Amino acid sequence: MPTFVQRLRESTHDVHAQQEQDLAFLSSLETREAYTGVLAAFLGLHQPLEAGLADADWTAFPPPGASRAAAIRSDLAELGWSAADIAAAPMCPDLPAVDGLPAAIGVRYVLDGSALGGLLIARWISDRLELPPGFAQSFFGGRGRDPRRDFRGFLTAADASGLTPAAEQRAVDAALETFAVFTDWLGEHAAVHTAGGAR
Ligand code: HEM
Known part of the structure; x- marks a missing residue:
């Protein structure tokens, strides 16, 4: 029998x-403006998704850690966006329903996991755009967090959470829905290049 975390991993491997x-394409961004647009697109996901997770009962889990939406807002401010610009960034309206802890675990799995890839992306972007050390890299660079340690702690708690098979399935579905939301939103808002060409 695979563990819960193994199920999450296997189910989301392909997506x-x-x-x-x-x-x-994040490894070949040309300008700070393009980077700023990408950050704004991520804000439209992280801000509402984090808000949706805030009401879950995380007693048996490590605390969620520093807000990644706040990290994006701080990066955008360093890149020259005013508070009004930041407040006007579009927010993704179609989010996975967080109707209890299982769905919240599924969404958090994707968000906390994505912070690992973020560390890599931070390196691509700072090298490519020659950003000064630490400048506007709070979000991808994981400022205020330790993404690997946080994620390990989260996975350990997830495996110990004793969800029923049906609840595990709810978490897996929510994780898949979260990936789908990322794909759709970033495809529309972050100029993601697909095999079919730029859109
Ligand atoms: C260019 C984009 C991306 C790259 C290069 C990338 C890369 C990575 C890498 C290297 C890891 C494993 C890190 C480690 O084990 O130390 C990882 C894990 C993960 N990433 Fe990504 N990632 C990217 C985008 C994303 C996005 C957008 C999401 C979510 C929407 C995401 C969700 C996850 C999850 C959930 C894990 C944890 C998998 C597990 O171990 O269970 N990633 N990513």
Whole structure:
């Protein structure tokens, strides 16, 4: 019998591979403006998704950690966006329903996991755009967090959470829905390049 975390991993393996492919363009961003647009697109996901997770009962889990939406807002401010610009960034309206802890676990699995890829992306972007050390890299660079340690702690708690098979399935479905939301939103808002060309 696979553990809960193994189920989460196996079920999302293929969509993650697709996500990496869709976001490969982040290694060749040309300008700070393009980077700013990408950050704004991520804000439209992280801000409402984090808000949706805030009401879940995380007693048996490590605390969620520093807000990644706040990290994006701080990066955008360093890149020259005013508070009004940031407040006007579009927010994704079609989010997975967080109707209890199982769905919240599924969504958090994707968000906390994505912070691992973020560390890699931070390196691509700072090298490519020659950003000064630490400048506007709070979000991808994981400022205020330790993404690997946080994720390990989260996975350990998830496996110990004793969900029923049906609740595990709810978490897996929510994780898949979250990946789908990323794909759709970033495809529309972050100029993601697909095999069919730029859109
Ligand atoms: C260019 C884009 C991306 C790259 C290069 C990337 C890369 C990675 C890498 C290297 C890991 C494993 C890190 C480690 O074990 O230390 C990882 C894990 C993960 N990433 Fe990504 N990632 C990307 C985008 C995303 C996005 C957009 C999401 C979510 C929407 C995501 C969700 C996850 C999850 C859930 C895990 C944890 C998998 C597990 O171990 O259970 N990734 N990613």
